[in-house]
Amino acid sequence: MLVKLEHVTKAYGDFKLDCSLSLKEGHITGLVGQNGAGKSTTFKAILGLLTPDSGSAWVFGKDSRKLTDEDRVKIGTVLSDSGFGGHLNIREAASIMDASYESFNKEGFLYQCREHNLPANKKIKEFSTGMxxxxxxxxxxxxxxxxxxxxxxxxxxxxxxxxxxxxxxxxYMEQEGRGILISSHISSDLEGLCDDIYMIQGGKIVLHEDTDVILSNYGLLKLEDRQYDTLDKDHILCVKKEGFGYSALTNERQYYQENYPSLIVERCGIDQVETMLIGGKRK
Structure with missing residues (x-):
């Protein structure tokens, strides 16, 4: 197991994180949620950048706060406030990386920069957002x-x-023994990349599911009041009152398609599931 959080809690004023999740070798795991839901706090707990109030955060089988320098070089990060100063260029950044990481492949890195059209001698502050x-x-x-x-x-x-x-x-994932934990507001990126998804809301994990299961099994029912009243709700996860009646989230879309052929049953992606779990009433 590359990462394992067990009821890691951290309180900031009115906000409290209480998070459990894991990342296996060979997996790409997505963490989704609204701004302020706890994603960045979770990442900081994994990286040992904060001290949890309770619970445990393990990385490579060790307490994340006790990782050695040798352990930390095995972690690559992209955070919103990370990166080299804009006054440097790529060659200068590569020299710093070469002095900092014994495993840094300077020539390979510069080659990849050329392949991705990143100019080696241009100041980073002059790069576009994409660059x-x-x-x-x-x-x-x-x-x-x-x-x-x-x-x-x-x-x-x-x-x-x-x-x-x-x-x-x-x-990157073509080599065995690796894993990625990634957050994104762009659900299509995660749907085509991640093996499984955690959804966090108000500091708590509200859903953990394989991405394939979400895309193949989850569905959104559009129901008039009378349809909702007579519906078998055993496979309904949450409902939301709408102007036309109700929207209902299910993880058994095929059941309702087969047993209620007159209902409108739509396929769900990550965005629809997240919207329902945040705005709906859970059963």
Whole structure:
């Protein structure tokens, strides 16, 4: 197990995190939730950047606060406030990485920068948003890390730039023993990349499910009042009152399609599931 959190709690004023999750070797796990839901606090707990009030955070089988320098070089990160100063260029950044990480492949990194059209001698502050995002990911994967912690690595990018970054991550995972924990507000990125998804709301995990199960089994029922009243609700996860009646989230879409052929039953993606779990009333 690369990462394991067991009821990690951390209180900040009115907010309290109480999170349990795990990341297996060979897996890409997504963490989704609204701004302020607890994603960044969870990442900081994993990286040992905060002291939990209670619970345990394990990375590579060790307490995350007791990781050695040798352990930390096996972690690659992309955080919103991370990265090199804008006054540097890529060659200068590569020299710093070379001095900091014994496993850093300087020539390989510079080659990948050329392949992704990142100019080696241009100041980083002059890069576009997409160029800066690609550079952050290339730096994270450049020193043979076994674990990537990525907080919104594709935020603000166009579809072409996003796909380039996703391809980098797929290439990174071709080597055994690695894993990625990634957050994103772009559900289509996660649906095509992640093995499983955790949803966090108000500091608590409200859903953990394999991505394939969400896409194949979950559904959204559109119900008039009379339809809702007579519905078998055993497989309903949550409901939301609407102007036309009710929306209902199920993890057994086929059951309702087969047994209630007159109902409107729509396929669900991550966005729809998250919206219902946040705005609906759980059964």
């Amino acid at each position: 800066k995002a690609k550079l952050k990911v290339l730096l994270a994967v450049s020193h043979e890390a076994a674990l990537l912690i990525l907080d919104e690595p594709t935020a603000g990018l166009d579809v072409v730039a996003r796909e380039e970054i996703l391809d980098m991550l797929r290439g």
